[in-house]
Amino acid sequence: SQKIEQNSEALNIQEGKTATLTCNYTNYSPAYLQWYRQDPGRGPVFLLLIRENEKEKRKERLKVTFDTTLKQSLFHITASQPADSATYLCAEGGLPMDTGRRALTFGSGTRLQVQP
């Protein structure tokens, strides 16, 4: 079965630096990967989606890559700010088991702390 692994439980960086978070999958190459931000006691908020045939996606200070050879997605936040401190979750939608089946499997998340 597919596992989504975010090996870094926590990451501390200085303000202004680039944060790089890693997401690995263990089995089949998913059709897409999604990245979410979650603040304590709140629901996840969608950030970016990258498809299997896309190598890179950008949105403002965020960048996501998808490497099917390494079975890995990297999530970058450039010019990081203390307000970026949160838990970041990687998720994949898997393969449809039947029509309409597109539920997400989440990685365990990486807690990012940006120090001023």
Add this chain to the structure above:
Amino acid sequence: DTEVTQTPKHLVMGMTNKKSLKCEQHMGHRAMYWYKQKAKKPPELMFVYSYEKLSINESVPSRFSPECPNSSLLNLHLHALQPEDSALYLCASSQFQGAVSQVSYEQYFGPGTRLTVT
């Protein structure tokens, strides 16, 4: 309006109580989800509704009973819960996702209901 609302925000219930969690969205999404999240763990899928029909039940105990009265509402009925059921319960919605070749959509999550079972 890209908001998913959930009520109540907090709920404390005894093991013999019956309560319900409510979720509402007005984005026209036809897929709605219930997730359970324990502290410092990722959300775990419980149920998926597609076009108001239950399409996925991830082997959830029968003490959790979902209901989708219409395309905007999703309920989770709780009965005879155990203390280990205490968690953050998240509702989410997305556009309907059909065959592999179709575009995949992000999920919009509500703020969650913090449930404590005593």
